[in-house]
Amino acid sequence: MTRALLSVSDKNGLVPFAQKLVELGYELVSTGGTHKVLEAAGLNVIAIDDVTDFPEMLDGRVKTLHPRVHAGLLARRDLPEHMATLAEFNITPIDMVVVNLYPFKETIQKSGVTEAEAIENIDIGGPSMLRSAAKNFASVLPIVDPTDYDVVIEKLQTNQVDQAFRKSLAAKVFQHTAAYDALIADYLTVSEFPKNLTLPYEKFDDMRYGENPHQKAAAYTTALSESYSVLNADILHGKQLSYNNIRDADAALRIIAEFEETTVVTVKHMNPAGIGQGENLEEAWDKAxxxxxxxxxxxxxxxxxxxxxxxAEKMHGIFLEIIIAPSFTPEAFEILSAKKNLRLLTLPFTNTISQNLEVTSVLGGVVIQERDLMGESEANFEVVSKAQPTAQQLRAMIFAQKVVKHVKSNAIVVARDGQTLGVGAGQPNRIDSVVYAIQKAVNKTGFSEAVLASDAFFPMDDSVAYAADHDIKAIVEPGGSIKDKDSIAKADELGVVLVFSGTRHFKH
Structure with a gap:
């Protein structure tokens, strides 16, 4: 008789699936809680210790780690010597394994969970059976995902279980156990940068395409997903998010997390286009x-x-891809949802982003780093010019510094307190970014109050000179160049306030 071994933590769909297996002629073997559920449903089930002729022990830690289980899984049906060995030891082959694992992820997400509780939820027997079955997929069906139950039954009923299908189930097993082990490794790892990097991700969605229509793409969330993420936002209206939508929305969320004040951030191609703050949202929007x-x-x-x-009325008149906010009033939602394709997203906002590692792919590997969560404070500022900043200029510098860290390097931001006026992003040299940012800002209301912020030091004094020639009266930059003295001298010559922040904010 064809034999199936079932041992699952997730009991969803288990009984109907097992009933259909019995109808197809399968003999059922099971363990612990799974055995009880199947027996309660009136199914004839063989207990695992009747197969192994050995009792479960160590509080259930050892029950399936036995030759009568793994020989039954690993024996190659096409090798007479393997089958002879099974016959010699009176071992029945196992033709299907249905296993899903102890809920390690769910356990470590519980509030107040102890390390001991987490360790007890590391599954050993389950992955071992799955891996044995998946290795021998030519003869054994390995099933790890309850969503596959229906398709497995359908293929069994129609005699369509071919090698391609078997291989797909085996691949899913190894993907699942690898992710499971990676999550455990991440939980136990004490080094930020371990020798072997294991990063578990779970598919969020297939994208229609990537950055361009000829590129395939998909989105994945971290196994322990972060609540403050565009991938966890509620999409109230509009079509599916694209690859570029997700990247841009992520940039917007990172930027706006810098501010507690009422703030509006507009983003284009992952760079801030305009940022405004106000006493109310309308004023903040107007400035942005x-x-x-x-x-x-x-x-x-x-x-x-x-x-x-x-x-909402003001935004309604402009072509936008996404609006993301903590919430929308019913009236605002009605106004904005009139546009069929405009995505409206809600998310609980925060000013505290967790310090996780960020991964960037390169040809042949990845580089990882901590997130740039360095805050800005006047306490860290050093005034290096003879001219002294006003309180208003210092506030503008803090604001501009919070923005410049989110602009592609070389990055320059011209801003007044609570409003960007010009952004120079991604130029190969710094003076070009300075020129572009000032040209964008020079004719705007409030330019007389503007300061200029740079994400990195000035290698020459030309940026200071250009800024001063165009009526910028205060500059903040990290300092640290071997030619800092030239920039300081130029600032003193032209009467410009020059402040060193001490913090570089490259963003590549």
Whole structure:
């Protein structure tokens, strides 16, 4: 008789699946709680210790780790010597393994869980059976995912269990056990940068395409997903998020997390287009829009307050891809949802992003680093010029510093307190970024109050000179160049305030 071994933590769909296996002529073998569930459903089930002729022991830690189980799984049906060995030791072949693992992930996510509790939820027997079955997939069906129950039954009923299907189930097993082990390794790892990097991810969705239509793509979440993530946002309206949508929305969420004040952030191609703050959301929107009313076209908007009808009306008149906020009033939602393709997302906002490692792919590998969560504080500023900053200029510097860390290097931000005026992003040399940012800002309302922030030091004094020639009266940059003295001398010559922040914010 064909034999199936079932041992699952997730009992969803188990009984109907087992009933159909019996109808197809399968003999059922099971363990512990799974055995009890199947027996209670009136199914004839063989207990695992009747197969092994050995009792479960050590509080269930050892029950399936036995030759009568693994020989039955690993024996090659096409090798007479393997089958003769099974016959010699009176071992029945096992033709299907249905296993899902102890809930390690769910356990470590519980509040107050102890290490001992986590360790007890590391499955040993389950992965061992799955791996044995998956290795011998030519003869054994390995099933790890309850969502596969129906298709397995359908293929068994129609005699369509071919090698390609068997191989696909085996691949799923090894993907699952690898991710399971990776999560355990991550939980136990004390080194930030271990010798072997194991990063478990779970598929979020297939993308229609990647950055461009000719590129295939998919999105994955970390196994222990972060609540403050575009992948955890509620999509209230609009079509599926694209690859570029996700990247841009992620950039917007990172930027707006810098601010507790009422803030609106607009993003285009992962760079801030305009950022505004105000006493209310409408004022913040007006400043963000005025900061760059061209780049916002087709962009992403993040707002850290509930979207009201007045602000919604103003956004409604512009082509936008995504609006993401903590919530929308019913009136605001009605206004904005009139646009069929506009994505409206909600997410609980935070000013505290967790310090996790970030992974970037390169040809042949990855590089990883901590997130740049360095805060900005006047306490870290060093005024190196003779001219001294005003309180208003210092506030503007703090604001600009929070923005410049999110701009592609070489990065320059021209801003006043609570509003960006010009952003120079991604230029191969710093002076070009300075020129572009100032050109964007120079004719805007509030330019007389503007300061200039740089993500890295000035290698020459040309940036200071250009800024001063265009009426910038205060600059903040990290310092640290071997030619800092030249920039300081130029600032003193031209009467410009120069402040060293001491913190570089490259973003490549």
């Amino acid at each position: 829009f005025a900061a760059d009313d061209i780049s916002i076209f087709g962009g992403i908007v993040a707002l850290n307050r509930q979207v009201d009808a007045v602000t």
